[in-house]
Amino acid sequence: MKIKNRSCSLLACWLFFISCTCLLAQSRPSQVISVKSPNNKIELKIELKGQILYSIYFNSREVISPSPISLTINDNIVLGKRPVLENVSRTSADDRISPAVREKRAIVIDRYQQAKLKFRGNFGLIFRVYDDGVAYCFYTGYRVPIKIRGEEATFTFPENYQVYFPFISSLHTSFESTYSYLPVKDIGPERFGYAPVVVDLNDGFKIAITDVAVDDYPGMFLTGNKEGLARLTGKFAPYPAEEKLRQRSDRELEVVQEANYLAETRGNRQYPWRLILLAENDAQLVSSDIVYRLSPPTELKDTSWIKPGKVAWDWWNALNIYGVDFKAGINTETYKYYIDFASTYGLEYIILDEGWSDPADLFKTNPELNLEEVVKYGEAKKVGVILWCVWYTLDQQLDRALDYFQRIGVKGIKVDFMDRDDQKMVNFYRRCASAAAKRRLVVDFHGAHKPVGLRRAWPNILSKEGVLGLENSKWSALVSPEHDLLIPFIRMIAGPMDFTPGAMHNAQEKQFRPVFDLPMSQGTRCHQLAMYVIYESPLQMLCDSPSAYLQEPEIMAFLSAVPTVWDETLVLEAKIGDYLVMARKHGDDWYLGGLTDWSPRTFDLKTDFLEPGKNWVADIWQDGVNADRQAVDYKKLKIEIKSGDNLRINLGPGGGIAIRFTPAR
Structure with missing residues (x-):
């Protein structure tokens, strides 16, 4: 009984102390x-x-x-x-x-x-x-x-x-x-x-x-x-x-x-x-x-195995390849074709998106696909394979699945449909990134919230969706040039965004319509090329069909060369929602990308970002004279230029420009 009374007395004293503290805090002058x-x-x-x-x-x-x-x-x-x-x-x-x-x-x-x-x-x-x-x-x-x-x-x-x-x-x-x-x-x-x-x-x-x-x-x-x-x-x-x-x-x-x-x-x-x-x-x-x-510092001691790069992607183009002697689809022959294309142009990866396995069981492979054969074929061609998976399925099979992927030589995972960022889901992102890093697998999160700093702690997270990206063009008209010029000023503040550019079927505003299996983009061909310079994503998709790219060797001359990581970044012209012109350096080369909304624009740029005392060669991909009518129209130019020279660029409606500057040899 005495102990109980003592406890009550202590509690009363503590409450009195807290009350006095609060009253004192209220009476204190503002600090x-x-x-x-x-x-x-x-x-x-x-x-x-x-x-x-x-x-x-x-x-x-x-x-x-x-x-x-x-x-x-x-x-x-x-x-x-x-x-x-x-x-x-x-x-x-x-x-x-x-x-x-x-x-x-x-x-x-x-x-x-x-x-x-x-x-x-x-x-x-x-x-x-x-x-x-x-x-x-x-x-x-x-x-x-x-x-x-x-x-x-x-x-x-x-x-x-x-x-x-x-x-x-x-x-x-x-x-x-x-x-x-x-x-x-x-x-x-x-x-x-x-x-x-x-x-x-x-x-x-x-x-x-x-x-x-x-x-x-x-x-x-x-x-x-x-x-x-x-x-x-x-x-x-x-x-x-x-x-x-x-x-x-x-x-x-x-x-x-x-x-x-x-x-x-x-x-x-x-x-x-x-x-x-x-x-x-x-x-x-x-x-x-x-x-x-x-963001918190990296938790990985060795990051040398993490390989950014470009990806030949299957889902956006609905595996619509042509000019081949086999039936296109989710099968071994089709993915070898994607690997051949990636190897020809130095792309680091291909993705096997939805359909390679039962979405509810990563060990039930599509019977038309020999996964291990495809992975080995890619290894021989120096092309890594990334596998798509539903997050919930992956979480149920996490260690077993990732061990298997590592054993057969898979290089990464694309994890989809989280669609939340409560505490429990936030913890899944870390758990997944950590488990993947232990197996030396890169990660691309889709159906995900925006980057929140985890990529610095786990740099094997190469990209995240969390953006209204080009995939929406398959079913809506929401992804317009105006939208394209909002996201680098807003969403990209948070970090890399897997927008998935690279459409080869391009349309002006009046000509555009969403077609799920034969999709197109709004804006010009060069509008798409410029995104590879402007949009940050260390894992960058080539969304269209290899067959479409193979018909355009001049386009592939740019897409095969453009890097996905940068040593320097400069913003030359910018107005949110209207236009953006940027220059980025990788190694000895500089790249310039320019985007505009539906308004045509002309910019006079100074090239003083180029190292002086050198002669430079500028390979230019610009909107064609008829791009306002036929958005696929473009012109490829090559000129010599020196640091500080004026450079006038013209962007058509929904247009763009892409330039690669290399030291003259």
Whole structure:
């Protein structure tokens, strides 16, 4: 009895202490912590008074108004309510990162100022201020696992700016939406979309919002504000308490019951970054690599086996090969034909997409296909084989299937139809990438959320879909030149995107129609070629039929040469949704790609990115004089050029241009 009374007394004392602490916190004057970017253009202010708020200034202009943030754990304990600051530690960094897989550049400069705030209650926040953005994340220091009940992540704007926003209707989504352009307040609390989004501050200045380093935690969606503020608010998928395959489906694992928490996770950890990218102009949206900088370092000691490259893909062109003496289809002869084509033009891989096996059992191979024979044939021709699989099937057979793939010489997997990013699905991405890396297999995630930093930790993840890509042209007209010029400014901020370019049947707007088995693209032939320079994907598809490519040796002269990884990246001309011209370097060569929407455009470019003192040869693939009527029309030119020379390029409606600059020999 005495022990019980003592326990009650201790509890009463503890509650009294907490109450006093809260009252003291409420009565304290506001505390403001300031952190500036290395170049002093960006200032972050963190205000503590009853809650935690942050605001951001660029050259003294407020671009993010005071925005509350908090984390709710366990029995609805709000980390951030009446915060009591214990200390602030400040650090800075000026590092050089050499990516295992070079997406934009060979050397990534990681320079920032950081403030780490520790609060009473064994939690804190880390704020980083870069020259091109601000990021923050929570951390906790508990010894036992905890449940995350909710997170308050808000992004408040001083005015009702316009935003490029990809609406979705369900948390079960393929992350393949078009972008609406509307005022932030018009989104409202009932509608939501996925990150990244881009906010237009009307004078050329842009803000992009996304999440990074998402691990053992759900990804971030964004919604509007019920109080009528110009504010975006984070929305997170609850933990799936119960899942069930949809009726007559082998791939869509629906969440039929949600838990009353977002994640159950270790208590001693750092949580995902919330990133606010600041861009003075549209070009900076494309050139920034801040997401990579915020991502966790690689967990692989040896990355030498990871091989980026181009892929001859079967599914988009529906295996429509011709001029052969065998029946095309999912069979050994057809895939040997794809391998022969890939070998002829130095493509690193082919993909066997849906149909090579029973989607529900990776060990039930199509009877018309001798998989091991195809893989061995590819090895002899130096062409690797990548196998498509439903994520759910792969997860059920993970170790057994990957062991088998490794044993027979398969080089990678294309994993499809995840269509979620709750904590459980996020953990699958890591589990799959890790298991694949142990077998030296590269990974391409389709039906996936956008990149969230995992590719730096596991660089065998060469690409991700999470984009309204060219496959949609098989059944809709959504993938237009305007859309093509939104995604590099918005989706590509997050990381590589497997858009799957390379269509050889091209159409102007009035001529286009979706045909599932004989698909075409909107825009010109050179519009498709330019995508290989502009769209980042270390694993890049050639989506059309080998038979179509074989009829166009001039086109293949470009597609066989263009790399998929880059040493330098420059944005020469840029306007979101309208046009983009970029130059990228690989080895000694430079490549230039230019895209326009349905408006024809002319640009006069300076070639001072070329090394001076050398003569250069420019191989040019440009829109033909009749490309406005017949989109397949193009012209191949070769000229000599020197660094600093003017270069005029003409892009037709829905047009493009691709140039390869090589030192004259």
